[in-house]
Every structure is written in structure tokens, then in C-alpha cells.
Amino acid sequence: MRPTGWIIYNGSLKGNSFMDYAVMLQQAAHLQGSDAKIISNDDILAFLCSEQLNLVKSESFSSPDYILFTDKDIYLARQLELLGMKVFNRADAIALSDDKIAAYQRLAQHELPIPDTIIAPKVFNTYDWEKFAYADQVIEKLGFPMIIKEAFGSFGEQVYLVENKQALLEKMQQLHGKSFIFQEFIATSFGKDIRLQVVGEQVVAAMKRSAKSDFRANVTAGAQMERYEPSKVEKQIAIAASKAIGTDFAGVDLLFADSGPVICEVNSNAHIRNLYNCTSINAADYIVSYVLQHIQS
Incomplete structure (x- = not known):
């Protein structure tokens, strides 16, 4: 009997990329003898x-x-798990990946390479932002330029590069009340990084992304892509990062530091179309194969 699956995406998001990811997974499932139905997260409501x-x-x-589960609706993902369904990625992994602060804490706990990072203390609206005295401690520890990341x-839209104390204080004021971090700027990786697609215990594809005029290397911000052959160390770090976060599959972004590869981000819901266009490798085939093996074991 053919195994059946649900592919859940967020129907409220504009653009074709979210549905495209779901369709790629559905086509891969069909080719591997499984019937998978694409379902919007607002077509299934969690009832308590x-x-x-x-x-x-x-x-x-x-x-x-x-x-x-290709979305970040962790409450729905967790409801499905509580009902005994097998969800990939699991709700806890999605939540951890989505919260960059919690993710960096977990990566540091596993002694994996990350940029030096300081977590901004939680403050409320009654806090006078002009009294950000701790900014001097941040500057002393990290120097300039510096990254601020929500x-x-x-898509890199909540990541900022600040060059001096005035810019730092202005950005802190703008983010007043939000959760964010201060982070070491890896100058040797200005405008470039690598995306490694991890599935289970292997890296199935990788690409290098380069931007000419932006410190970020997001393709949505105009970066160019090229196929990349990761080193053994890069593969090991990417797989270890995915395991630390708890993902079954993930897009792991690495920066080029003088000391070696440094983890920028672990994306539990990484879209794979750009990776396919760049490498001709369809990560959906590997993801579906991994899932089908695990439900049968």
C-alpha cells in the first residue's frame, strides 16, 4: 500500500516560492511511490x-x-505531534531554528563555531533607551563594524551592519522592546557565504552565494549563486549544526572566517529551488527518501 503524506505550507504568505517548495516535495513523493497532499495551514485548525x-x-x-511541515506554525506542528502523527521537521526543531538567539545558544552549548555574540537584555517600554550604558561593554567586546540581528x-531582512556608536545606539532605539543580538562581523565573509543542504547524516548539495554591494549574501537581495564543493570540515560542521538544532533536514549557512567555517544560520524551512537551479540537485528527492525510510523503520 502506498504511504500517504501531508505537505503543510502557509497559505497566508504571498509569492510563489512557498507553494513551489511544497510542489517539489509532492512531485518527489509521487516519484518514490507515495501519495502526498498539499495543505494550507489554515485548512487544518488545532482544536482544544x-x-x-x-x-x-x-x-x-x-x-x-x-x-x-514546510512552515513555522509551531503550534499546529505540535498539535499534529500530540495527535501521534510523524512530523518532519518536528515543532521543537522549527521553533529553535526560527529563534536565532535560542539557536546560537544551542550551537554554543555543543561547542560549534559561531561568531562572538552578545544577547541584548530584555527591556520593557518603561526602560529609557538613552541609558543603554551596556552599549560600551558591547563595543569593547565586539568592536566595529558590528552586526545586529533580530x-x-x-531572507536577511532583519540583519543590520553598524559602523559606529551613533549608528549602534540608533538601531538599538529602533529595536527597543524586541529580542536581538550583537554579533562579531566576519569581515572575510563580506557579501559571501555557503549554503549546505543537510538531510539526515549527509550534505546532499551546496552552493556559494556572493553579493557585490551588500554584506549579506541572500539571493533575494541580489546575490549570485555558484555550485560549491564543501570540504570535509564544512560538511561535518553543517551536519553537527543540524543535529544540534534537532532538524531532520536543514539549510545550513556557513561564513568564511580566518579561523575556518563559522555557522551563520540553520534554516529548518530552507527553500530548495535556488539550490536546484544552481546545482541541478533536487534536495526534495533526498528529503522524501529520508522520511519514507524513517516511517518504515
Whole structure:
């Protein structure tokens, strides 16, 4: 009997990339003998009451053998897990990956290479931002230029490069009340990084991204892509980072530091179209194969 799956994406997000990722997974599943249905997260509502946890569905969906969760709706992912369904990636891994502060803490706990990082203390609206006396400690520790990164964000849009104390204080004021970090700027990786797609215990594809006029190397910000052959050390770090976060599959971004590869980010919901366009390797095939092996073991 053919195994069945759900591929859950966020139907509220604009653009084709989110559906495209789901379709790539669905096509890979079909080629490997599995029937997978693409479902928007607002078509399945998590229902709670005193007697049970359940789902409210817009139409009749039979329970699947597996769920490929391509969104960050961790409450829905966790509800599906509580109902006994096999979810890839799991809710805890998605939540940890989505929160950059928590992710860096976990990576540091596992003694993996990350940029030197200071977590901004939590403050409330009653706190006078002009009294950011601790800014001097941050400057002394990290120097300039410096990266400021919000805990939650995508496509590099919540990452900022500051060159001096005035710019630092202005950005701190703008982010007043949000969770963010101060981070060492890896000058040797200005405008370039590598994305390694990890599935289970292997790196299945990798690409180098380079931007001419931006310190970030996001393709959505105009960076160019080229196929990349990662070293043994780069592969080991990427796989260890994915395991530390708890992902079954992830896009791991590494920076080029003088000391060696440094982890920039672990993306539990990394889109794979650009990787495919660059390398001709379809990571969806590896992801589906991994999932089907695990539900059968």
C-alpha cells in the first residue's frame, strides 16, 4: 500500500516560492511511490477542549503516514505531534531554528563555531533607551563594524551592519522592546557565504552565494549563486549544526572566517529551488527518501 503524506505550507504568505517548495516535495513523493497532499495551514485548525485535542478541517483528510511541515506554525506542528502523527521537521526543531538567539545558544552549548555574540537584555517600554550604558561593554567586546540581528526574521531582512556608536545606539532605539543580538562581523565573509543542504547524516548539495554591494549574501537581495564543493570540515560542521538544532533536514549557512567555517544560520524551512537551479540537485528527492525510510523503520 502506498504511504500517504501531508505537505503543510502557509497559505497566508504571498509569492510563489512557498507553494513551489511544497510542489517539489509532492512531485518527489509521487516519484518514490507515495501519495502526498498539499495543505494550507489554515485548512487544518488545532482544536482544544477539556476532553481532547483534535483538528478542525475544511474538508475530509484521512490521517497520513507522515507530514512534511514546510512552515513555522509551531503550534499546529505540535498539535499534529500530540495527535501521534510523524512530523518532519518536528515543532521543537522549527521553533529553535526560527529563534536565532535560542539557536546560537544551542550551537554554543555543543561547542560549534559561531561568531562572538552578545544577547541584548530584555527591556520593557518603561526602560529609557538613552541609558543603554551596556552599549560600551558591547563595543569593547565586539568592536566595529558590528552586526545586529533580530531574533526572528527571514531572507536577511532583519540583519543590520553598524559602523559606529551613533549608528549602534540608533538601531538599538529602533529595536527597543524586541529580542536581538550583537554579533562579531566576519569581515572575510563580506557579501559571501555557503549554503549546505543537510538531510539526515549527509550534505546532499551546496552552493556559494556572493553579493557585490551588500554584506549579506541572500539571493533575494541580489546575490549570485555558484555550485560549491564543501570540504570535509564544512560538511561535518553543517551536519553537527543540524543535529544540534534537532532538524531532520536543514539549510545550513556557513561564513568564511580566518579561523575556518563559522555557522551563520540553520534554516529548518530552507527553500530548495535556488539550490536546484544552481546545482541541478533536487534536495526534495533526498528529503522524501529520508522520511519514507524513517516511517518504515
